[in-house]
Amino acid sequence: MTDQLANGYDAVVIGGGAAGLNGALMLARARRSVLVIDAGAPRNAPAEGVHGLLAREGISPAELVERGREEVRGYGGHIISGTVVAATRDGADGTDAVADAETLGFTVELADGRTLRARRLLVTTGLVDELPDIAGLREQWGHNVIHCPYCHGWEVRDRAIGILGSGPMSVHQALLFRQWSPDVTYFAHHLPPTDEQAEQLAARGIPVVTGEVAALETADGNVVGVRLVDGTVVPRTAVAVASHMVARASFLAPLGLKAVDHPSGMGEHVPAVDPTGRTEVPGVWVAGNVTDMSAQVGASAAAGAMAGAMINADMVTEETDAAVAAYRARA
Known part of the structure; x- marks a missing residue:
């Protein structure tokens, strides 16, 4: 795994459900330092079982999460309990790009006052059903x-x-x-x-x-x-x-990213700009119900895996560009 960066990680995943844990699993297997922050309030907590999920049909939501956590930890990923209240970009100038491959791009603030830093963010906080x-x-x-x-x-x-x-x-x-x-x-x-x-x-x-x-x-x-x-x-x-679905995304406001009304009229979501979950804010991805309100557990997990893979690829590109620049400087 990449050496953990000072007071931070290659990627911080905000939300510890199927999307977040599968994204973290992909990143940890890619030898990235990754942290999952889970507030512990899953949307599907009242359900007796998860359905439509191949090879895990009927598994309880709590057991699915616990298995996912064990797998992420098995590859060196970290998981903590906490509620994120704000995510901001590092640097007072508000630039959109990370300066170099060793520069952390974001600061994440938790409700208990802790702060963490990350080069990339994956937001998988889901939504709230208003009845x-x-x-x-x-x-x-x-x-x-x-x-x-x-x-x-x-x-x-x-x-x-x-x-x-x-x-x-x-x-x-x-x-x-x-x-x-x-x-x-x-x-x-x-x-x-x-x-x-x-x-x-x-x-x-x-x-x-x-x-x-x-x-x-x-x-x-x-x-x-x-x-x-x-x-x-x-x-x-x-x-x-049919509930009115509201994305858990207020902590993204300092980044200029917010939930908007979904075209279906069913609620609000944080839109992605491409199928990988990339948002309009460079360095931030979304996956699961926070962006796709109708996604079941399997689809959310798949979206998390895709986002995790693309976050790693994005950092590889950044690191390669930095390495090429350094190589040219030595030549």
């Missing part, structure tokens, strides 16, 4: 209140599923969940379907319930129905809701 203010929704989130049919559809197959009209993709969500159950009901809430959407729902045998939703009815810790403000209760045993 409608409906009684019982948050308490059941990740169990009987779900969002992704590919993550949870099999587990609620053939059950009575309610779809809450809460976002621009809610009708699409209802049409997807119809693949897993013949008993799907769309609750218009504050988002009634358009005429075209109503026709689609009717054609697929999905009834539409009008009226505002007040709460979820539960019994023995399970959802048993959806209660409207007029007191009507529609029996349901699972509810799908």
Whole structure:
């Protein structure tokens, strides 16, 4: 591994989920000094298992992270707990390029006052799901209140599923969940379907319930129905809701990098400028849900691996340029 730089690393990975750990694994295997900073608040913590991940189907999110940490540490990577509050570029002049191959490009500040330095940053902090203010929704989130049919559809197959009209993709969500159950009901809430959407729902045998939703009815810790403000209760045993997704990225503001609204209207993300996860700020990459809101664990891990490889390649280019310059100076 490259000698660890004074008070810093070749790369600091901010976020310790699938994307961050796979990025760190690639960098550590490339003999780079790498540090992962994990705040310990994964988005998928309420879920019982990770699905759609080849050879790890059903593994608990906590076990997946722990295995990933062991693998990163096995190649010399470092992992610490902490919350990043600011990332800044080194140097008062605010230049966009690292001066030479031995110059650190960024300072990372943690909430507890610690600071770390790095030549490159990989941001994999994910996002936060903001849910409608409906009684019982948050308490059941990740169990009987779900969002992704590919993550949870099999587990609620053939059950009575309610779809809450809460976002621009809610009708699409209802049409997807119809693949897993013949008993799907769309609750218009504050988002009634358009005429075209109503026709689609009717054609697929999905009834539409009008009226505002007040709460979820539960019994023995399970959802048993959806209660409207007029007191009507529609029996349901699972509810799908489209959350408003917000990227965890406020610490990037000092770099001039911030989350923006996603074209889908589902929330905000930090955009990448190319498929490798490179951002508009030189030296900073993003991977996972912080940039790709719909990515499942496998896709997030793959994106982290790609970003890690490209970060190493970027540093190799920088080091080669410095070596060529030194070689010419000696000639």
